[in-house]
Amino acid sequence: xxxxxxxxxxxxxxxxxxxxxxxxxxxxxxxxxxxxxxxxxxxxxxxxxxxxxxxxxxxxxxxxxxxxxxxxxxxxxxxxxxxxxxxxxxxxxxxxxxxxxxxxxxxxxxxx
Amino acid sequence: xxxxxxxxxxxxxxxxxxxxxxxxxxxxxxxxxxxxxxxxxxxxxxxxxxxxxxxxxxxxxxxxxxxxxxxxxxxxxxxxxxxxxxxxxxxxxxxxxxxxxxxxxxxxxxxxxxxxx
Numbered sequence: 062x063x064x065x066x067x068x069x070x071x072x073x074x075x076x077x078x079x080x081x082x083x084x085x086x087x088x089x090x091x092x093x094x095x096x097x098x099x100x101x102x103x104x105x106x107x108x109x110x111x112x113x114x115x116x117x118x119x120x121x122x123x124x125x126x127x128x129x130x131x132x133x134x135x136x137x138x139x140x141x142x143x144x145x146x147x148x149x150x151x152x153x154x155x156x157x158x159x160x161x162x163x164x165x166x167x168x169x170x171x172x173x
Numbered sequence: 174x175x176x177x178x179x180x181x182x183x184x185x186x187x188x189x190x191x192x193x194x195x196x197x198x199x200x201x202x203x204x205x206x207x208x209x210x211x212x213x214x215x216x217x218x219x220x221x222x223x224x225x226x227x228x229x230x231x232x233x234x235x236x237x238x239x240x241x242x243x244x245x246x247x248x249x250x251x252x253x254x255x256x257x258x259x260x261x262x263x264x265x266x267x268x269x270x271x272x273x274x275x276x277x278x279x280x281x282x283x284x285x286x287x288x289x290x
Binding site: 065094096101102103104105106109117119151153161162163164165166167 | 179182207209214215216217218219222263265277278279280281282283
């Protein structure tokens with residue numbers, strides 16, 4: 062198993078550009094989520110999904126879209142990048158609601 | 174509102190001494206509590222969790238945590254710290270929505286542990 066994979070590892074964007082951060086897991090996990098990590102802020106939940114076709118907002122959803130068309134993939138879309146979205150983004154998954162989360166290696170995003 | 178608090182930004186401890194990293198929580202219902210560790214430039218790794226049962230939970234790398242319902246705390250402990258334990262530690266709680274079909278995880282702000290040789 063590859064576990065949770067994220068691409069790209071690092072990305073530089075200009076303000077106003079759009080992009081998609083990819084996340085995939087090969088463990089047949091039902092729960093997937095996106096977090097951003099900022100200094101002194103811990104991890105803040107952006108969006109999450111409890112299964113294919115079901116998504117919901119977390120603490121900081123503005124400026125981000127998600128979809129879950131398959132169990133394996135949970136892409137995060139930045140619609141119009143802003144400097145405030147400079148952060149490290151982590152994707153995570155868990156098999157069921159009682160299981161622990163497995164984290165991807167992260168995507169470091171810089172918005173100029 | 175649901176929340177998790179890690180009151181210490183940093184904890185320093187000498188190698189060989191016991192360590193404690195504090196966590197308190199506020200959620201509705203019975204919480205599921207977790208500790209994760211993050212090494213530099215890496216994702217988070219699971220250490221241990223409390224779901225139900227014995228209040229003392231043992232986890233990876235010799236870590237343990239004690240669930241205290243009356244104090245709403247879930248402090249992480251280790252009897253003898255190692256320099257290699259130096260990392261960023263996150264406490265998290267899984268909040269079950271009123272509709273049990275929804276749930277999400279809430280993380281604390283993290284505590285940086287420095288173990289000094």
